[in-house]
Structures are given as structure tokens and as C-alpha cells.
Amino acid sequence: MLIKEEFLKKYNIAENEFRSANISFRELERIYNHYCSLEPKLRSISRDFLDEYLYDTERAGIHSYRYRLKEPGHLIEKIIRKRNDSLDSYQEIDSTNYYKYITDLIGIRVFFLYREDWRGFHEYITGRFENNPEHYVEDRLRDFDEDPGHWYIAERPKSYRRIGDTKIYDKNLIDIKSDGIYRSIHYIVKYKGYYVELQARTLFEEGWSEVDHDIVYPYFQNDVMLKDFSTLLNRLSGMADEMSSYFRRLKEAKERYQMEEDRHSL
Template sequence: MFERDVFLRAYNIDETDFEAAAIPWEELAAIYDDYLSIEGKLRGIGKEFVNDYLYDIERAGIHSYRYRTKNPGHLLEKIIRKRAEQPERFAMIDRTNYHKYITDLIGIRVFFLYREDWIYFHNYITTVFENNPAGYVEDRIRDFDEDPGHFYIAERPKVYRRNGDTRIYDESLIDIKSDGIYRSLHYIIKYRGYYVEIQGRTLFEEGWSEIDHDIVYPYFKDDEMLKDFSTLLNRLSGMADEMSSYFRRMKSVREEPGKNRKERRALTGGGNIWSEQEER
């Protein structure tokens, strides 16, 4: 474990923010050591999850996916930040229960080529996992299910959408958050005794998010110039998604006449079997 001052400098945490978190450095060090001892296990759980539920991307309704376990330093940074932002909710977090509070120790990203395709993944994931609102976790300690064999969706699915985005989400199915510029679907799955966080984005959204997290969040989130550049890139990614949707619609319009000709030929029995080129 690295020294406290080295950690605070590395993660751009000033002394005031650390004191506001009101958690001893010794407890953070114990969490760090415990997490290192289970990280390999978590990596195996994540691999098992994607192999069992996401490997068949057509069945899952996605373009692609990737997964990771949380970086140990980022885990401590998140605990400090959450303790400072929500002291009452995270007051009891410690080395024995941090896995009940932090829902992204195992993180999975699923990607869509077109953002309207979110509904296919939503229908899939809410079918293969129990999605009972009565089982949603509110109190991280009281509501934690100790049964590692009980797999279920632990929070109401939600989506963060940018103000001005096309309204493609159904609020009867998913909780819609419209603040800010962040775009992502979120599902929290209880699996093998731990939480797995699934985030769903288009490929363009993922490109913006990766750059934003690499440069702006969380270390330079107060830098106005970097925030402005990130906002501009976010708008461009949104425009790219809109254009992708238009491309697909135009493709459908142009394919329709050809489809009708093929149907007429099949009904009349005229001509040879369609060529591979015609099928395309």
C-alpha cells in the first residue's frame, strides 16, 4: 500500500476533501489490501458472466462488450468521494462490507451500433435475470442478499440521457435521468455474491466517455476549458449517433422497392433463385 500523501497527490484529492470523508487512512489501507486479495476472484466472476450471458452478442442484442475489475486506487478514491458527498449513506462502509456499497467492482460495458437498439438488450437482460421491484436494494447493509446463488437485478434500470436527445426511452421500463451531458444505460446485477454493473452505450458515446474519463473526470472536473472541449466532443458524438440512425432509416427506404420485387417474383414463380448479390 502506498503512502497517504502519495495517494492524495496521485488522485488529485486535497486535504480538505479527505478530511470531509472522515474515514481513517488505516481503514482505507485495509480495504485496499482486502480488495487485492479478492480481485482475481472478481475477475473470474466477470469472465464467467460474459461467457454465460454476453458471448452470444446476437442473442444479447449488442454489438460488442468488454469487462474489467475496478482499479484498487480508484476504489479508494470513490469511497473517499462518496463519503464526502453522501456521508449518511456511506457512514458504515469499512473493510468488511465495502463490496455491499460499491456496485462496480466488476464492470461490464455493452455497445450498440445504433442507440435505438438499447431496447433489445433491455428486453434480454430483464428476461434472463429476475427483475422484481420488491427486491431492489435501498439499504446497502439491510437489503444485501447473502445468497450467492440468487442472481437478480438489484436496482431499477436507469439511463442517463443528454438534454435535447431524441426521446427513445420508455419511462415505464427504465428510470430516465436527463441532467448533464452523460449518456449511458445502467443495470446492477447481483451475481455470485457480488454486484456487477453493466453500462450500455453506442460506440460513439463510448469514444467520448473514454476521452472524458481519461482527461477530465474526476481529476480535472473543475477545469472550465477541458469541460467545454468535452461538451463539444459530446455534442459531436450525439450528432454522429443521430446521423447513424438516419443512415439506417434511409437504407430501409431504399431496400423496400427491391424487397417488393423479390416478393412478387416468389409469388409468381418467375426467374431463378435470387443471387447472393441480390440478397444483399
């Protein structure tokens, strides 16, 4: 059950922000209640996806993974925020169609040891799901495929990288965005009637993201001091990734050198 005053206070939403979203609290309650009833089904779908595609981490080319369902209150908060950011795009959202708009009700994160490992996972996931640009969603309602048996990648994969990062991504395979400090690769997969958001990043990137999400995002994004500390931590995580990749290249070079030494000693 949602109580308006308690909800707005908990999620740091000002009354004028709520009003500018131009959606009744009664409709938000209906979305909230419907989503709560949908959670068991989404949890089952999540586990099916994990068992089928990610449980064998070696086959998937990843170090590890984790998953979560969006918390009901965060769903309502996100709808308010999205309507404030782009009312036209979310004008028609309601309790009968919100799952067509919100693509991260099921969220899965996969982790790499090294940034360069993204390509192996990209080939893996695009080899398991149809990746046809004709199926990429542009209009959330018009383009939603009602067939739960059609499993496919619903948006062009995107890589978010920090300006100055090593250029390891292939723009022919993935959109590359370099307008912030956030680092991750995003895939939206339509699976068993619902969207699954896959976020792929290194363990160091995940560490920064968790701290930033816990302290800064989304309620203190305008706090200069907290943003400065988060930016510093982000730089450190990037340096750690660069060093990790360097370690691996150094190890591979030493192994090649040793093989040459062994060959010449025969």
C-alpha cells in the same frame, strides 16, 4: 501498500477533502488490502458472467463488450469522494462491507451500433435475471442479499440521456435521467454474491466517454476549458449517432421500396 501522501497527490485529493471524509487512512488501507486479495475471485466471476451471457454477442443483441475490475486505488478514491458527497449514506462503510456499497467493482460495458438497439438488450438481460422491484436495493447494508445463489437485477435500470436527444427510451421499463451530457444505460446485477455493473451505450458514446474519463473525470471537472471541449465532443458523438440511425432507416426504406418494385414487376 498505500502511502498517504503519495496516494492523495496521485488522485488529486486535498488534505481538507480527506479529513472531511471522516475515515481513517488505516481503515482505507484495510479496504485496499482486502480488495487486492478479492480481485482473483472477482475476475473469475467476471469471466463466468461474460461466458454465460455476453460471449454470444448476436444472442445478446450487442455489437461488442469489454470488462474491467476497479483498480484498487480508484476504489479508495471513490470511497473518499462518496463520503464527501453523502456521509450519511456511507457512514458505515469499512473493510468488511465495502463490496455491499460499491456496485461497480466488476464493470462491464456493452456496445450497440445504433441507439435503438437498447430495447433488444434490455429484453435480453431482464429475461435472464429476475427484475422484481421488491428486490431493488435502497439500504446498502439492510437490503444486501447474502445468498450467492440468488441472481437478480438489484436496482431499477437507468438511462442517462442528454437534454435534446431523441426520445427513444420507455419510461415504463427504465428510469430516464436528462440532467447532463452523459449518455448510457446502467444495470446493476447481483451475481454470485457480488454486484456487476453493466453500462450499455453506442460505440460513439463510448468514444466520447473514454476521452472524457481520461482527461476530465473526475479530477478536472471544474476546469472550464476542458469541460467545454468535452461538451463539444459529446455533441459530435450525439450527431454521429443520429446520423447512424438515419442511415439505417434510409437503408430499410430503400429495401422496402425495392421489394415493392420487385413485387410489381412479377
